[in-house]
Amino acid sequence: MKNNNKYIIYQPAKSAMQSGTSKSKKWCLINSGVNESFNSSEFGWNGTTNPEKKIQLFFKTLEEAKQFASKNQYEFTVIQSQKRKILKKSYAENFIKRK
Numbered sequence: 001m002k003n004n005n006k007y008i009i010y011q012p013a014k015s016a017m018q019s020g021t022s023k024s025k026k027w028c029l030i031n032s033g034v035n036e037s038f039n040s041s042e043f044g045w046n047g048t049t050n051p052e053k054k055i056q057l058f059f060k061t062l063e064e065a066k067q068f069a070s071k072n073q074y075e076f077t078v079i080q081s082q083k084r085k086i087l088k089k090s091y092a093e094n095f096i097k098r099k
Contacts, residue, residue, distance in 0.1 A: 005033040005052065009065045010079040027065040029057040029076070 007029055014024045031052045038047050059065040062078065069076040 005031050005074070007069060007074045007076040008032045008079060009062065009069065009076055011081040013081070026058045026060060027062050029059065029065050029069060031055065
């Protein structure tokens, strides 16, 4: 059975609240299909036409993610992450007098 939804494989960026990068080493597979959301006037909850919208699958390597998507006949796009620029900073530089 062919799945008509499109998927994205990417490496999540680290949160601004994190100092480490441990959660940004895994690869994530998400459904990128654009689906309509609707509000239930009777019950007051939000709904969607796609129940897979919030599902995220994590893999250790890009190859594992690609293999899973191919095995399940998902049409997918890979988004490569950009390399971080690490600027060396010193706390002492805050107190150097500049002219």
